[in-house]
Amino acid sequence: MSDKAAGAFLTIGELSDSLGLPQHILRYWETRFPQLRPLQRAGKRRYYRPEDVALAQRINRLLNQEGYTIKGVQKLLSQRMGPSADMAPAPAAAPAAPQPSAPAVAAGMLPAIRQVRADLARALADA
Template sequence: MPYKKPKIEKVFYSIGEVAEMFAVNASNIRFWENEFDILKPHKNAKGNRMFTKEDIENMKIIYHLLKERGMTIKGAQKKLKDNKEGTIQNFEVVNRLMEIRKVLVEIKEEL
């Protein structure tokens, strides 16, 4: 029986890693942290921000509203305040559709 290397998942991500995930500056993330109350990373003894998976999911929603949909900070804040659940559901639908599109494009390229 071959050895299977266990998949190790990180519990915390640094601000640099999160900035790299979203291709934005770390200063952008610090600014969004001040503007959006759903984004609350933990801080260690040195004061470094440590992001959890939940923080990254919230960051995806914020990134979607600001960068992909082109909303302003105030508009995104209002959208999250008025209808957070609807915004999250919309975001999930868009992600699923993009995954489906990716699969269809791969199939098309194979033909």
């Protein structure tokens, strides 16, 4: 990929190598995220435009680093894909807002989680 210019189209193999994912994952994402639509030439060869590459990188980050589910990423992308919402850095910062409240929520749920854990331990001991 280093041989190509910054705005060059990437094949599915080149994109999968750069993301560290198998090609079938990218094909699956195309079925789940309507925003991800690479160009397809003769023989169904896929060519990812720079905006497709940015979107695939964002989907990969949200799923594999930030812990979103497929449905969560679908919802996030459908909210963010307005007329002025390209793959600019601003949307990438959007998921960071809920993170500060996550520890507070987790701390509030800690007694309930401990109770469930204790109930499960008792159920396993009785089995």
